[in-house]
Amino acid sequence: xxxxxxxxxxxxxxxxxxxxxxxxxxxFIHGAQHDHSVWILQSRWFAHHGFSVLAVDLPGxxxxxxxxxxxxxxxxxxxxxxxxxxxxxxxxLVGHSMGSLIAxxxxxxxxxxxxxxxxxxxxxxxxxxxxxxxxxxxxxxTAIDMVNIWSHSTIAQKPSNPGPGFWVQGGNRRxxxxxxxxxxxxxxxxxxxxxxxxxxxxxxAAKVACPTLFLLGKRDMMTPPRATAALAKAIPHGKxxxxxxxxxxxxxxxPDAVLEALAGFARG
Numbered sequence: 001x002x003x004x005x006x007x008x009x010x011x012x013x014x015x016x017x018x019x020x021x022x023x024x025x026x027x028f029i030h031g032a033q034h035d036h037s038v039w040i041l042q043s044r045w046f047a048h049h050g051f052s053v054l055a056v057d058l059p060g061x062x063x064x065x066x067x068x069x070x071x072x073x074x075x076x077x078x079x080x081x082x083x084x085x086x087x088x089x090x091x092x093l094v095g096h097s098m099g100s101l102i103a104x105x106x107x108x109x110x111x112x113x114x115x116x117x118x119x120x121x122x123x124x125x126x127x128x129x130x131x132x133x134x135x136x137x138x139x140x141x142t143a144i145d146m147v148n149i150w151s152h153s154t155i156a157q158k159p160s161n162p163g164p165g166f167w168v169q170g171g172n173r174r175x176x177x178x179x180x181x182x183x184x185x186x187x188x189x190x191x192x193x194x195x196x197x198x199x200x201x202x203x204x205a206a207k208v209a210c211p212t213l214f215l216l217g218k219r220d221m222m223t224p225p226r227a228t229a230a231l232a233k234a235i236p237h238g239k240x241x242x243x244x245x246x247x248x249x250x251x252x253x254x255p256d257a258v259l260e261a262l263a264g265f266a267r268g
Contacts (some may be wrong), residue, residue, distance in 0.1 A: 001054075002063075003085040010082055011063035012036070013055040015047025021087040024115070026266065028055040029079065031097030031121070032191035033144070033176045035062030038096065041255045042262055051266070054086060058102075060183050060190075068183070068190040072098075072198040076105035083113060092116040092266055097223060097248065098195050101126060104231075108204035118213040118262060121248050123223035124201035124231045128192045136189040143188055144176045153219040153247040168252045205234035212238035213265045215258065217246035239265070 001012045001019055012019070013036040026046050028039040036043070036055035043055040059078060060068035069075045079102055083091060092115050095103030100122035107114040135143035148169050155169060179187055212235050216225045225242060232238055241261045246254045 003082060005082045005085050006066070006078060008059065008066035009064065010059070010085070011057040012082070012086070013039075013043060013053070015043040015045075015053035015055065017047040017053070019054065019086060020052045021089070023050065023052040024266075025052045025054065025086075025088040025091035027079070027083070027088075027091045027093050028053070029093065029095040029099030029102050030056070030058065030061070031099050032195065033061075033147075033179050033188045034096075035175070035179060037062075037175065038251050039094075042094075042251065042259050045259055045263065046266070049263070052088075054082070054088070054091070056082060060185060060187055061179055062182070067185055068187045070190055070194055072101045072105050072194050073200070075102045075194065076109055079103075079106045080110050080113065089113070090115050092118065094118040094120065094262060095122075096120040096251065097122070098126070098191055101195060101198055101201065104204050104208070105198075105200060107210065108200075108207040111207060111209060114210050116211045116213070116265065117208060118215060118265060119228075119231070120215045120258070121217060121220060121223050121250055122214065122231065123227035124205070126195040126198060126223065128196040133189065133192055133196065136192050137186060140180050140188055141177075144173060144180075147176070147222070148173050150221045151248040153217070153245055153253060168249070172249060172252060202230055202234050205231045208235050211265070211268070213261070214238055214240040215250065215261050216240065216242050217248060217250050217253070218242050218244055219246060220248045222248035
């Protein structure tokens with residue numbers, strides 16, 4: 001599904017069903033150097049169980065045009081404009097990593113537009129080390145390898161991967177490489193810089209009144225569960241779910257557990 005958002009084409013995967021704004025809408029927002037495909041299991045399930053789905057490619061990512069936007073605030077404005085373009089008056093926002101900051105900021109800017117808020121693999125502040133920022137700018141493959149190592153709890157998911165023959169780390173590596181090849185404008189560095197610079201998290205969280213879920217990996221080294229303390233304090237009504245044997249790449253390492261948590265939250 002292609003929409004015109006802020007003068008550029010924006011791609012949204014609708015889960016194999018035509019988007020229907022009359023149904024409850026769920027918007028899935030990916031993280032740095034990713035696209036809609038990280039949500040493939042969850043987005044398809046929601047689309048076939050009574051929801052309309054928009055799994056977005058952020059600007060400059062995947063099939064969406066334009067340049068990667070440099071701030072979380074600009075990305076939140078883009079997301080709200082996308083809801084307008086789709087004709088969705090209200091939506092449940094589900095964001096992973098950088099996407100969780102975008103969802104949080106969008107919720108603070110337009111609380112009446114957000115029915116529920118799910119923050120997956122989140123943290124605030126979401127600081128990025130100087131070493132990783134430099135690699136993202138000057139040695140992208142090194143940055144991809146660093147993030148892959150830190151995002152997964154093990155090199156071989158146990159007891160077995162839900163998709164036999166599928167290499168979790170290798171799939172993520174290829175996706176990040178593909179994003180970099182499709183857009184030479186230092187998308188990874190722009191994404192990481194936006195996360196690193198975002199300073200409005202606590203103020204945004206204080207404005208969140210809708211039901212909120214923190215969905216975290218117990219073995220996450222990129223955004224460890226303790227790094228959600230400021231957000232959890234500012235959103236005292238938020239519910240926290242911790243997934244075992246799981247790092248930052250929650251949707252790849254524990255896809256069924258992520259789906260179960262999100263489906264229960266959406267229907268609760």
